[in-house]
Every structure is written in C-alpha cells, then in structure tokens.
Amino acid sequence: MLECRLVGAVLAEATDSLKRANIADARREALTIxxxxxxxxxxxxxxxxxxxxxxxMVERFGRALARxxxxxPFAYVxxxxxxxxxxxxxxxxxxxxxxxTEGLVERVLAWSARRWTGGVGxxxxxxxxxxxxxxxxxxxxxxxxxxxxxxTDTAAAALDVARHNYETVAPGTPVxxxxxxxxxxxxxAEPDVIVSNPPYLTAAEFAALDRCVRDYxxxxxxxxxxxxxxxxxALLFDAMxxxxxxxxxxxxxxxxxxxxxxxxxxxxxxxxARVEADLFARQRxxxxxxxS
Numbered sequence: 001m002l003e004c005r006l007v008g009a010v011l012a013e014a015t016d017s018l019k020r021a022n023i024a025d026a027r028r029e030a031l032t033i034x035x036x037x038x039x040x041x042x043x044x045x046x047x048x049x050x051x052x053x054x055x056x057m058v059e060r061f062g063r064a065l066a067r068x069x070x071x072x073p074f075a076y077v078x079x080x081x082x083x084x085x086x087x088x089x090x091x092x093x094x095x096x097x098x099x100x101t102e103g104l105v106e107r108v109l110a111w112s113a114r115r116w117t118g119g120v121g122x123x124x125x126x127x128x129x130x131x132x133x134x135x136x137x138x139x140x141x142x143x144x145x146x147x148x149x150x151x152t153d154t155a156a157a158a159l160d161v162a163r164h165n166y167e168t169v170a171p172g173t174p175v176x177x178x179x180x181x182x183x184x185x186x187x188x189a190e191p192d193v194i195v196s197n198p199p200y201l202t203a204a205e206f207a208a209l210d211r212c213v214r215d216y217x218x219x220x221x222x223x224x225x226x227x228x229x230x231x232x233x234a235l236l237f238d239a240m241x242x243x244x245x246x247x248x249x250x251x252x253x254x255x256x257x258x259x260x261x262x263x264x265x266x267x268x269x270x271x272x273a274r275v276e277a278d279l280f281a282r283q284r285x286x287x288x289x290x291x292s
Contacts, residue, residue: 007034008049010058014065021069029074033064036078071212083135085142086169090133093157095221097135100278101197104252104285105139107276108195111248111287112144115192122147124192124244129182129235130154132221134162134175136195141173146193149175150186155220182231183238190244197252198231199224228254232261232286236268245292250285258283 011030018026028042035045037060068077075081075096081088083097084105090096112123123146128137131151141149153159159177166175178185183194199222206214206223213222224231232251239249249270253261258275265273270288278284 005053005058006049007045007051007053010034010053010061011045011049014061017065017069023068029068030065032074033068033078034061036080037061037064072216073212076216081133081135083133084139086135086138086165088133088135088138088165088169089161091161092216093155093218094133094161095217097133100280100282100284101136101252102139103278104195104197104250105136105143107285107287108140108193108248108250109144111250112146112193115246115248116145121145124148125150125189126193126195127152127183127186127189127191127242129194129196130198130221130231131162131177132158132197134165136197137162137175138165138170138173140195141175142170147174148189149173150178150189150191151175152178152180152182152185154179154181155218158218158221182234183242187242189242191242192244192247193250194235194239194243194247195250196235198235200228200232200252200254200257202226202228228257229260229264233264236265236270240269240290243290245290247290249288249290251287252284253286255282255284258286261286 014030015027018029031042031045035042064077073096075090076092079089081090081097084102116123123144125148126140126146127150129152131137131153134151137149137151151162156179159179163177201222203223243249262273262275265286265288273288275283276285
C-alpha cells in the first residue's frame with residue numbers, strides 16, 4: 001500500500017532538494033511546478049497543503065522535479081514562459097524568451113505608434129525573422145495594430161510551437177507563419193518593419209554558457225557563426241532590399257559586439273543606424289530606418 005502523504009510534506013521535501021542544488025527561490029519553484037502540473041495557480045496550491053496528495057500526481061511531480069534537479073531550465077519543466085502580456089508554451093524546440101527581448105518589442109511598438117499617430121487604420125506589415133516560440137510576433141500582434149504580422153523560422157519544429165502559441169494566446173490576430181531562412185520566405189512582402197532576435201553568440205561563447213542553457217536550449221537559436229555576426233550581417237544587407245521606404249529595422253544584438261554591428265549597418269547603407277541600451281544598461285538594440 002502506498003504511503004499517504006500531505007501535499008505540504010511533498011512540497012517541503014522538494015524545496016529542500018532544490019535548495020541543496022543551489023536553486024534560488026526553491027520554495028516558489030516547487031510550488032510552481034506542482035501548480036503547473038495540476039493546472040492550478042500558486043494560491044490554490046497553498047490551500048491544498050493539508051490535503052492528502054494524489055499518488056499519480058506525486059509521481060508526476062517527482063519526475064518533473066528530477067528534471068529540474070538535473071539542470072533542465074525551469075521554463076521547460078513547467079512548459080511555459082511569461083513574455084510581456086503573454087504566457088507562452090516553450091520546450092526544447094525553442095529558445096526561452098528573455099527579458100531583454102521584451103525591450104525589442106517595446107521599441108517596435110513605440111516607433112509604430114509614432115509613425116501612425118492619429119491613424120485610425122492598421123500600422124502596416126511587420127516581419128519577425130527567426131520567430132522561435134513566436135514571442136515577438138505574437139506580442140506585436142496582441143499589442144499593436146499591424147495589418148499583417150509575418151513570422152519566419154528555419155526550423156519547422158519551432159514553427160509548430162509558435163503556431164500552438166498563436167492558437168492559445170492570439171487567435172484571430174493577423175499572424176502568418178513561413179518556413180525558411182531569413183527574409184527569403186517573405187521577400188515580396190515589402191514590410192514596414194523588420195524585427196529579429198537572431199543568434200548572436202560565437203561557438204566559444206556558447207560552450208562557456210551555464211549548462212542549463214548549453215545542454216538544453218537549441219544551439220541554432222544561439223550561435224551566429226564563427227564571429228556571432230553571420231545572421232546579423234546577412235539581415236542588414238538583405239533587409240535593405242525588402243523593407244519599405246521609411247521603414248524600421250530592429251535587431252537584438254550582443255552587447256560585446258555593438259560597435260561592430262553598428263559599423264556593419266553603416267556599411268550596408270543604414271545611415272540612420274543607432275544602438276540603444278536595455279534595462280541592464282547593455283548596448284542591446286540596433287535600430288535603423290530606411291531612407292525614402
């Protein structure tokens with residue numbers, strides 16, 4: 001006969017295990033893992049602590065806890081990640097959305113609102129290159145007034161995740177998904193905005209990452225060639241031919257190569273190119289408009 005255990009006792013043991021693994025905010029992580037598996041919020045789990053734990057649930061929780069203790073990212077264990085106003089499904093097919101990328105979305109929304117000030121119609125067309133989970137494209141669709149939001153990715157598996165998120169958090173918004181590299185799938189769209197959070201690390205930088213990133217998140221979404229600039233460079237040159245006159249190019253970049261990114265932008269003909277800092281005061285966003 002299986003031993004009857006209280007939910008609170010199971011959570012207390014899990015918290016101790018997470019603490020021994022040097023995982024910060026261990027109590028909250030234990031609660032959140034249980035809540036995600038049970039389809040509850042944390043407050044509801046608190047109220048269940050004196051209840052007898054369901055044996056199959058304890059087994060499921062134990063498997064999820066083991067994944068976390070092995071180093072798997074918390075977002076993958078619980079299957080979700082928050083990004084701006086959205087709760088997105090994530091797994092090892094896609095990069096976990098970062099807070100820095102929220103700032104990229106903020107800049108696109110702010111620029112678009114200024115450009116179409118006083119307009120009663122849509123803001124035009126935006127392309128999100130390398131959409132991954134769809135965090136950028138879906139946030140722009142949910143918060144903006146774009147006529148079309150085109151999301152591209154080279155990985156069909158990533159687009160499967162993005163489509164699931166679309167159906168879950170932004171159904172009915174004007175989002176389209178296209179498989180292919182860079183701007184190739186949308187070269188005739190003449191977008192008003194091109195936005196991208198491309199891979200921008202070198203292989204050596206990737207190898208030096210914490211194992212919870214290096215061993216679990218998709219390498220292709222993080223490594224941008226031998227110098228980290230391969231996809232950024234291609235986008236800078238290709239966007240000049242695709243973007244509508246007066247349109248915005250917005251790219252998230254690695255702060256250690258911000259000067260190089262700016263110089264490449266100038267070489268590609270983006271004379272208005274500038275770099276802006278993120279909330280952590282790191283040079284993170286390359287912004288440029290195409291001359292009319």
